[in-house]
Amino acid sequence: MKIKRSLALGLAGVMASVALAGCGAPANEDGKIRLQIGGWPPESETATVATYNGYKEALETLRPDVTVVPVTGNFSDEKNFAMKAAAKMLPTTYTTHFTEVQKTIRNGYAYDITDILKERGLLDALNPVLLETVKGSDGKVYAFPERTYVMGLSLNKKLFEQAGLVNEDGTVKAPDTYEQLAEYAKIIKDKTGKAGIAFCTANNCGGWHFMNIAWSYGVEFMKQREDGTWEATFNTPEAVAALQYIKDLKWKYDVLPSDTVIDQQTGFKLIAIDEAAMFISSPAQGIVSKFGMDPMNYAQAKVPAGPAGRFAQMGGGVYMFSNTATKEEVEAAFDWLKVMGLAEPNLDDAATAAKEATYKADLEEKGVVFPMAPIPVWSAPERVAKEEELNAKYCNVDKKNFASYMDMSDVTIKPEEPVACQQLYAVLDGCIxxxxxxxxxxxxxxxxxxxxxxxxxxxxxx
Amino acid sequence: MQKNAKKGQGKLKGVLNRNISGWVLILPSVLLFTYIIWRPIIIGIAYSFFSLDGFSPAIFIGVSNYKDVLTDTNFLQTLWNTVQYVFWSLVIGFPLPFICAVMMNELVHCKSFFKISTYLPVIIPGIATCLIWKIAYMDGSGGLLNMVRYMFGAEATTWLSNKDQVIPLIIISMTWNTFGRTLVMYLSTLQGVNQELYEAARLDGAGLFGRIRYVLFPHMRGVLLLLLINQIIAVFNVTEQPLVMTSGGPNGASMSLGLTNYFYAFKYGQYEKSLALGVITFCLLSVLTFIYFMVDKRIND
Incomplete structure (x- = not known):
């Protein structure tokens, strides 16, 4: 009996200690810097993973004191992000969207990279418009812009051709105004039976896309009062007119898809499988890679103009750095970005090779390389020209059908609204x-x- | 007094001593329960009175989070929607498994076949069920139910995008998914009915409804009430069905308290509000449960 009792006691003790043992902090092996790289591609993307492993090898040769630790996933996924950040488990560097930058800075999860950018000659080389959007209220820079997008209209060339909406040179006849968009959509619906335009309604995507239209109708969504608080200013006839436009697409022109719950992925799918002819979007790899659209069938136009002008939303991806990282770790992270061909002010041979590797992996994995985004990350024109030359080698869409999108001269480009923009989108989703x-x-x-x-x-x- | 205290201590010691192996054996579960279930609940309630810095409490702000949640212009609408979910689940989902169980209990042949058939949807994961029904309910010619309508020569109609229908339609999908589980519980209780009583009732000339009224119902009352409370609590927390099928739309018509809470926490990172709303839901359900117990007691007396 006694033996049994002590055995039970011992077992219980072991079980309890196992249950309560938390995970300890990972130890630094051989005093090396453990550089955690977020945004690592998932294993299924074999070609991209191979490219990343190439970068890893290159960096570890260049910096023998560094071990690269891959961390899969984009940190724009908020569920993931907030928890990791709160648990101080953010990787040394992580990828996210422009929209998340301000919130991340406010929550104190970002690392001030102003000095590092200056020392590496990056601060003056980067596009100042972009730098402005990644500065905190203290004027310091907290994120490294990787790529940008500008919203436009993604078009299904096949449906435009079936509806006879082609120019003399064979290119797609893209609508120039929102009124024209509705007319063209009607023609497409009448001639092909397919939706003229897919418009997002769910997961905040509706509000997000609505911005482009609303701005073009002259809507101003919010302004800062003198005491620093914000005031919603969109209870105006302009906003009513913009919403009426969406309503007309459904009830006057009847050019929307029959499914009424549409988020971005659904929109991509509808375009890819020839069920809708237009979709408000920047050039989206997912339309090709996930839903199998032929790149040559992909056309892209700039956003149409409204009564108050032509406004397009801009966003993109950035690298940010963990607030818990040391300066050495962040420096190592910048070496990583340099190896990737990103954080290098001059497009030297190594950076060119790294970029080519990325393009090749993209072609193999995603099946599509679009022309360069119209808002370049770098400010020097020579650099931009070199990048464009490199891009042209791999771009596999019909550039003629991107011509309208590439010319942004008459487009006013706006970043997303400054405060609570996801909540604004949710509210507008409801209206839509x-x-x-x-x-x-x-x-x-x-x-x-x-x-x-x-x-x-x-x-x-x- | 002292004697009593001593006696009490002695008693406790006695209890502990007598079952020491038992106490030791449940110790790990007690520790785990405390650590994994009770600790987070209590921390959650405590944190709902703070503003958070990430996940750590920063400043005590009293009921400010609660005020934010309750003064949200959509709160009342969402609460009303949630009540509607519960209402429709009681109308559609509550009687169905009971009726089916009674019918199946009367069956002589193919009992197992029906038992298995009704239980099959339960083994489908919840999200998969939502997606299946989402396709069934799709507007336009692609939706399964609309295809059925075409077969009968009717026009396509709107389903989930109709504000007045969206909640009952979601409840139908939930009932389809879970009613097998409830049905099995009813069936097992039904099989516990004393067959002699049943026979006696039959001999006394009681028809099916008489047997249900005088034999089955008194026997099943306990389990019926238990499942009623279970269902109210479960449906009051409805989250993933509207999340997957409608995102709370159209225009908030299928938004529930649970989904609002999910959005607070995982869409907008407003954990304070999420905690406060969690506590509010908890209180509402406690009140409901309390009323139920009072009513139950009164009926029993």
Whole structure:
């Protein structure tokens, strides 16, 4: 009995200690810097992983004191991010979107890279427009811009051709104004039976896409009061008109897909499988890689113009650095970015080779390389020209059908709204869902409620 | 007094001594329960009165988080939606498994076949069920139910995008998914009914409804009420079905408290609000449960 009892006691003790033992901090092997690289491609993307392993080898040869530790995944995924950040488990460097930068800075999870950028000659070489968007309220730079996008219209060339909407030179006849967009969409619907345009309604994507239209109708969404608080300013006839436009697409022109819950992925799919002819988007690899659209069938135009002008939203990807990292670790992370051909002010041979490797992997994995984004990351024209030359070697879409998109001279490019923009999108998603599911929806009342909701629920509580 | 205290201590010691191996054996579970379940619940309630810095409490702000949640212009609508979910689940989902169980209990042949058939949807993962029904409910010619309508010569209609239908439709999908589980519980209780009582009732000339009223119902009352409470609590927390099928739309018509909470925490990173709303939901459910126990007691007395 006694033996049994002590055995039970011992077992219980062991079990309890096993259960309660937390995971210890990972030890530094041989005093090397453990450089954790976020945004590592998933194993399924074999070609891209191979390229990354090449970078890893290159960096570890260049810096024998560094061990690269891959961390899979993009950190724009908020669920993942907030938890990792709170648990101080952010990788040394992680990828995210422009939109997340300010929030990350405010929450104190970002590392100030101003000095490092200066020392490496990057601060003056990068596009100042982009740098402005990744600065904190203290004027310091907290993120390294990797790539940019500008929204436009992704088009399905086949459907345009079937509807006879082609120019004399065979290129797609893209709509120049929102009114024209509705007309063309109607022609496509009548001639092909397919949706003229897919418009997002869900997962905040509706509000996000609506921005381009609303700005072009002259809507201003918010302004900062003198005391620093924010005021929602979109309860205006312009916003009502912009919403009415969406409503007309459904009830007057009837050119939207029959499915009413559409997020970005659904939109991509509809374009790829010839079920919709237009979709508000920047050139999206996913349309080709995930849903199998032929790159040669992919056309891209700039956003149409509205009564108040032609406005397109800009965003992109950045590298940020963990607030818990040491200066040495962040320096090592910049060496990594240099090996990747990113954080290198002059496009030297090594950087060129690294970029070519990325393009090759993209072609193999995603099946498509688009022309350079119209807003370059770098400011020096020679650098941009060199990059374009490199891009031209791999670009596999019909550039003629991207011509309208590449000329941004008459487009006003805006970053996303400064405060609570995801919440704003959610509120606008609601309005959009209402107008396309309810024929009798009152646009003015919806906008008034949305403006008030956004003020009371979000701006006042920010 | 002292004597009593001593006696009490002695008693405790006695209890501990007598079952020392038992106590030691449950120690790991107690520790784990405390650590994994009770600790986070209590921390969650405590943190809901703070503003958070990441996941750590920064400043005590009293009921400010609660005020933020309750003054949200959509809170009342969301609460009302949640009540509607519960209402429709009681109308559609509650009687169905009971009726089916009674019917199956009366069956002589093919009992196992029906048992297995009704249980099959339960083994499909919840998200998969949501996606299946989402396709069934799709608007336009691609939706399964619309295809059925075409077969009968009817026009396509709108399903989940109709504000007035969206909640009952989601409840139908939930009922399809889970009613097998409830049904099995009813069936097992039904099989515990004393067959002599049943026979006696039959001999006394009781028809099916008489047997249900006088024999089955009194026997099943306990399990019925238990499952009722279970269902109210489960449906009150409805989250993944509207998340997958509608994202809470159209225009918030299928938004539930659970989904609002999910969005607070995982879409916008507003953990304070999420905690406060969690506590509010907890309180609402506690009140409901309390009322239920009072009513139950009164009926029993």
């Amino acid at each position: 869902q209402e107008v396309i599911t309810n024929k009798d929806a009152d646009c003015a009342a919806l906008i008034a409620k949305a403006c008030n909701d956004f003020q009371v629920n979000h701006l006042d509580k920010n």
